[in-house]
Amino acid sequence: METETLAFPLTIGPDGRLARTDRVSSLVAVLGAMAASPASSWAHAPWFGLQEAFAGANLALEQQPALADALNRGLDGLGIDWARVEAVTVPRGHAPGERRFELTLKLADGRSAHRTLTA
Numbered sequence: 234m235e236t237e238t239l240a241f242p243l244t245i246g247p248d249g250r251l252a253r254t255d256r257v258s259s260l261v262a263v264l265g266a267m268a269a270s271p272a273s274s275w276a277h278a279p280w281f282g283l284q285e286a287f288a289g290a291n292l293a294l295e296q297q298p299a300l301a302d303a304l305n306r307g308l309d310g311l312g313i314d315w316a317r318v319e320a321v322t323v324p325r326g327h328a329p330g331e332r333r334f335e336l337t338l339k340l341a342d343g344r345s346a347h348r349t350l351t352a
Contacts, residue, residue: 260316264318264336264350297321314341323335
């Protein structure tokens with residue numbers, strides 16, 4: 234008899250049922266929550282709320298090393314050691330005022346992953 238187990242990370246699918254998702258997608262969702270949360274809402278974890286950092290980013294600059302550093306401090310605070318934010322960049326041709334960033338993640342197994350984060 235096959236035993237069903239509950240495995241993380243999980244998401245709720247369009248049908249309302251729990252579905253397994255990949256680690257990188259789950260991590261990017263957490264990073265998105267960090268980018269959308271004000272620092273004042275996390276008194277016990279000020280490294281989590283990065284809304285002000287993302288809102289204050291100079292979109293005229295392609296490279297955003299301060300944002301990468303802030304996200305990595307958040308990963309450290311969460312105890313996530315299997316991924317690092319290697320780079321945060323502003324995509325070329327972004328619309329004025331658009332807060333979209335490209336993330337380059339370096340995974341512990343040596344792979345890289347590229348994802349988009351909207352803040």
